[in-house]
Amino acid sequence: MSGTHRLQSGGLIDRGKPLSFSFDCESHAGFAGDTLASALVANGVKLVGRSFKYHRPRGIFTAGSEEPNALVELRGGVRREPNTRATVTELYDGLIAASQNRWPSLRHDIGAVNDRLSRFLVAGFYYKTFMWPAKFWELLYEPLIRRAAGLGRAAGAEDPDIYEKAFAHCDVLVIGAGPAGLMATLAAGRTGARVILADEDFRLGGRLLAERCEIGGRPAVDWVAEIEAELAAMPDVRIMRRTAVTGVYDHGQYSAIERVNDHVATPPEHEPRQRSWKIVAKRAVLAAGAHERAIAFGNNDRPGVMLAGAARTYVNRFAAAPGRRLAVFTNNDDGPRTAADAREAGIEVAAVIDSRTGARVTRVRGRHGVRLIDVADADGRTSTIECDALAVSGGWNPAVHLTCHLGGKPVWNDEIAAFVPGALPPGMTVAGAAAGALTLARCLGGGMTAGVTAAAACGFAIAAITQPRADDEGAAVTAMWHVKDSRGKAFVDLQNDVTTKDVALATQEGFGSVEHLKRYTTLGMATDQGKTANVLGLAILAQASARAIPQVGTTTYRPPYVPVSFGAMAGHHRGRDFRPTRLPPSHAWATEQGAVFVEAGAWLRAQYYPRAGEADWLKTVNREVAATRAHVGVCDVSTLGKIEIEGANAGVFLDRVYANTFSTLPVGKARYGLMLREDGFVMDDGTASRLAPERFFMTTTTAQAVRVMQHLEFCHQVLWPALDVQMVSVSEQWAQFSIAGPRSRDVLAKLVDADLGDAAFPHLGCREVTACGVAARLFRLSFSGELAYELAVPARHGDATIRAIMAAGAEFGITPYGTEALGVMRIEKGHVAGNEINGQLTARDLGLGRMMSTKKDFVGRVMAQRPALLDPERPALVGFKPVDGARRLRAGAHFLKIGAGATAENDEGYMTSVAYSPMVKSWIGLGVLRRGPERIGERVRAYDPVRNGDVEVEVTSPIFVDPEGARLHG
Amino acid sequence: MRINCPYCGPRGNEEFAYLGDATVRRPDPAAEDAAAQFYEYVYLRDNPAGSHRELWYHGGGCRSWLVVTRNIRTHEISDVAFADAGDKP
Structure with missing residues (x-):
């Protein structure tokens, strides 16, 4: 028996495999199959963190990836991982976790004074407060805000683990392995289609693991096991557990994160911690389920307040009691179900407060955990109920996120008082709770239809399948967002500490657009992206501005659906492996x-x-x-880039791509060549040698090799496809x-x-x-x-x-x-080299104007003749030597007339390359200077304010050594 | 995006390099108004909200220049063809 709140029996935990772990240096026990959150619940740990802004005590709020509160630092040392959701962290033996955003301890946190100052820390606080005086920003405000910002601490050292990227292709991608996803996979899999089933949980089943329900007259978990076995035996079905699909991209591309070894302390040798997937699918079935939402009432953030669905998950799946005396506050049929499940598990139910009768919770009392709740009924009579846990259900929001990544907008559905998917990405269908079908029988049926349809669209014949028998349990809901007569702060967004007052204030101050509300209050901008908060927030905005919810609309849902680590994004591309390293043969x-x-x-x-x-x-x-x-x-x-060019028109082709002529080049000779862009500027230089009448060998600069190859292919395939010429990079x-x-x-x-x-x-x-x-x-x-x-x-x-x-x-x-x-x-x-061929200089600028043939057309010829490019005032290539031979030159320095001020109007050009010449015995430079070739012998300033350079230089010929070229002949 | 290369089959867009408008034609350099025509050819582009014929280079594959007809609002690709199709002697 482990844990004061562990139920005697039941649950999908392996009681034969006890595990020990520590939270804030205190040892606890759990079982295989637990999450960190469920193990904390089973050990009666209610206070797990402090909130972002007010440092309010917080507990576990959900049982899934949407968790806003229970963020911990996982592991230690170089593997310390901040802001990890305890609700999706699988328990392993020796797990170490610590609470965040508290000092000196979780129970006694100095920062909690912010809660008392909260009247000043309202929406727009930063915008209003840290504005004046402007010079305070860098000195005072920014360091102050930086210190206060963030929750956990990063490891501060290089991550020792491996991350990798992988690709997969399939006919049908099924996202989510709840009842709808499993039926869709089964239906598509039986047709022989290649199916990938991805689910973020480590166990298939979705809500079926968390509810007491039956399929085909048997417990639902038995049905899950049977389906899982059949799917596992299908050669073309791939089950990806611990894999969250995070984004939808054009043409059937999906990103996913597989948490390969997050459930162990250290990944086995050569195995990655996480794997970033790109999945290409002809069709996708979104069966991502729904997120339960809260109701805003006084102190609804206290530890022990939990979503009702999460409470059932802890009771039914993990055999962990959220409290000994549970109250339920609901606006829908989930309330009675929660009470029934709790009673069945032996937990005392203090009250079910159903807003549909006019009753409501106005305040929670107990700072570090629920002790009492104040309740009012329809007639305004108030009473106080003793309990140590409060389950809240404000209805369910279909997880429409992935339907919106390509621009789709969700639409409001009055029946379930929630947004459901609107226009879908091409190739995607939605099934089950994600589509707004919140009952079990509808999930199974919708999943089956979606699976069959998706496989058929890929050309697979329908295979025999029948829908298993299940009940449509009650799912009626009457919207209830905000208890108006609340006392104390009523939170909308728990992770970013946004209250109903902040929403009202934003509306009052003119930030009534949902996109403005988000940015002004930071609603939904935390790492949970407001999964439990957004719809509640915009419903309250709608009330405050006397609009209907569909008129208010939603903010834009963007990838990733769940937080993605930088390690997974980088994969192997880090450090030396950031890009491939090419090694020359020597x-x-x-x-x-x-x-x-x-x-x-x-x-x-x-x-x-x-x-x-x-x-x-x-x-x-x-x-x-x-x-x-x-x-x-x-x-x-x-x-150097090397390209072989062959064909009857090879010479003609080179004449068109080079500014100078090659068709006249004799076999056995090489020639320097200058290549222009069509806009008349120099693109590259190199040589071409004629190996045979119809065969040339071209070299390009190292830097432009790939670009020149692409350009030559363009010239051939797009400009002059009739030319008989072929080319290959060698x-x-x-x-x-x-x-x-x-x-x-x-x-x-x-x-x-x-x-x-x-x-x-x-x-x-x-x-x-x-x-x-x-x-x-x-x-x-x-x-x-x-x-x-x-x-x-x-x-x-x-x-x-x-x-x-x-x-x-x-x-x-x-x-x-x-x-x-x-x-x-x-x-x-x-x-000249890359420093001079910088995309801004013409052949004339580089002193190579005479290379441009006047006897033929070539790429760039017409545009190079533009009057501005022929302007003699343009800076042109010359050499430079410091007047004081001991001074060093710097490339990048700009030239000024002696005595001229260092202003942009006086700029006469710039230094492109410098070197110390052992032949000249001083620094020398190349650069472009206005009317440079006419000014040889003149002195100018080489001005380099970035490196405190200001050197008087003499303009020289750009050729410093052997101007006659005698040495070429030995 | 994925582009259905007529030589290689459907491939991810990371294998391709984008150039732009495929409808412009290099003007006759001998024309009297060649300078004006080249100015248009090099610099001026339409930006249609909808179907767009554009050049992509399959540098990570067969090195073909392709004319891709793509709706630049939806990224829907309705046609992919070799840039030199039909022009071969």
């Missing part, structure tokens, strides 16, 4: 060399190769540049190494079987060769300005090739260089 070798890596798009590239004794990166980079310019260097350039297929420097030819001569002499293989030559015994391609291309080659081998030979290059180059002092040295050398040569 990565393993570079790691052995001790390279420092840098992220370049998705690639991890060697940034520089430090040697022992080099104090900082600049020393290393200077050495790499100097060695390459004096001897020879090697750099992995495999990250970026992953080739490893490519740049070998640069005066001794590069000597290194290559040892590796390839070809005549590398200037005559046989001139600058911008390309040819197929055999390198280290492998069919390879050799290009004589130079980004560094040195005699240089690019050697391409199939990617699988990349690692062996870099090692062979290093071995062959040893005698010539070969030095590997990274992206930093690559950048330095291209800036020294005035070659």
